[in-house]
Amino acid sequence: MSETVISADKLTKKFGDFIATNEISFEVKKGEIFGFLGANGAGKTTAIRMFCGLLLPSSGAATVAGFDVYRQTEKIKQNIGYMSQKFSLYEDLTVKENIRFYAGIYGMNRQSIKEKTVGLLKQLNLASEPNTLVKSLPLGWKQKLAFSVAIFHEPKVVFLDEPTGGVDPITRREFWNLIYQAAERGITIFVTTHYMDEAEYCNRVSIMVDGKIEALDTPRNLKKIFTAASMDEVFLQFARGAKRGE
Amino acid sequence: MNSVTIEHIVKKYGAKKEQVTALNDISFEVAKGELFGVIGPDGAGKTSLFRILTTLLLADSGTAMVDGFDVVKQYKNIRNRVGYMPGKFSLYQDLSVEENLRFFATIFNSSIKENYELIRDIYVQIEPFKDRRAGKLSGGMKQKLALCCALIHRPSVLFLDEPTTGVDAVSRKEFWEMLKALKLQGISILVSTPYMDEAGLCDRVALIQSGKIMSIDSPKNITQKFTKTMWAVSSAEMYRLLNDLQQYNNTEKCYAFGEFHHLVLKNDNEGKDEIMIYLLYLSHHEIELKTVQPNIEDCFIELMSKSNHQQ
Structure with missing residues (x-):
């Protein structure tokens, strides 16, 4: 069995009386694409913030990239990548400056940043745009660049929070190609999405309802167990039962 | 009015x-x-x-x-x-x-x-x-x-x-x-x-x-304008399947679409048998291959490619 990159054991976060994340337990392996689904308000963001070392749990245990979410949050931050639809790149910096900035924060040296930048720009068809301001790039390019920057330091795991919202259907698929390539290289992908077709692209999917993980399996098995034709139907069966909103 | x-x-x-x-x-x-x-x-x-x-x-x-x-x-x-x-x-x-x-x-x-x-x-x-x-x-x-x-x-x-x-x-x-x-x-x-x-x-x-x-x-008329056959293909290794289908010499377009990949052929006279032979030759297994109705997203992708999507 390959290396475990994320493990959670009864991980819980309470805000006063409100249990945002309620005893969630699972393991994610190296190179796995793990879909983290749930309706708005199910507790996904709270869980992700704990995994990223940004929020201390109330109880339970978890490690990310081998580090403890209570005691080694700085180590976690050095070994993960993060990207969301809302926060990705600095609009007023150029493509090259964004890469250098993020790589620098993760402690990469100048020489390796320089070498890797050339390869990345070529891969993204941005070879002629290193000095273009990010704000003038089309949204699809921005999101692909943001993902590449998030994994530029070769983290063990990358957290993607709705990375493809509002992106056109062709670019959305190009984005998923980048995800597959990263996973093949051994980077673990932890992704949330509202597009149910994207849930099908994950190796395994968890569905969170009202703070708890109510289902966790491969898309194929989930459809079999819940006799559904698509992940959309599986998701609806669960989320319809949700009691709480955002 | x-x-x-x-x-x-x-x-x-x-x-x-x-x-x-x-x-x-x-x-x-x-x-x-x-x-x-x-x-x-x-x-x-x-x-x-x-x-x-x-x-x-x-x-x-x-x-x-x-x-x-x-x-x-x-x-x-x-x-x-x-x-x-x-x-x-x-x-x-x-x-x-x-x-x-x-x-x-x-x-x-x-x-x-x-x-x-x-x-x-x-x-x-x-x-x-x-x-x-x-x-x-x-x-x-x-x-x-x-x-x-x-x-x-x-x-x-x-x-x-x-x-x-x-x-x-x-x-x-x-x-x-x-x-x-x-x-x-x-x-x-x-x-x-x-x-x-x-x-x-x-x-x-x-x-x-x-x-x-x-x-x-x-929506119905838009999808009816899509005249070519739309194939839906899946196998045990979906990412390798996508790459292999994109390399297939009769492929006009192939992209992921939920649990299947959608495939449009250049020449519609060829079909199931030829695709099967190609995939079996590349030792894919658990292959499922069927025709489906194109939906709006398929049409959007088709129209986008026609209008010369950059990159």
């Missing part, structure tokens, strides 16, 4: 050197009582179009009429008879649910009581929280309140700019149920969305990309 008539609308932003064309010669009509979808990704021009039609933005050229009035010369008449729900939550966060609703009714010289019938089915869902500040509501409840506020003066045309963006699959379904009910009340509705799967819920849709309308028709 049409609810909306748009002729050759052009809108550009920015100084000459770095000019961006948000809307590039857009023309279409929306009939009275129609539920009309403007479908396209972020940056396609949806919001610019809605802002022009609600008289909040001036076009560079072209004309538009809403409910019989010109968007430039008769903008005041239009403002009295349209409802507008912007993409960004724009109610007063520090007013309660009920105060927001009363405020919007009052500025249109109306009252909650006068048009309560119209919003009742939606409002009863948030009425238990009527004393809560709007800023403290959940996303789904905010959306319902915003819809009530856009409806409380009984508009003849309703503009909803990306009401379901960032909303989970269940809440999206509920929202569309509400729109269907409103349509029965005779209100014309223009709704924009980046979710292709919502197109099927509209009477007609415009597929928009980079400021241009690529196609405009009923």
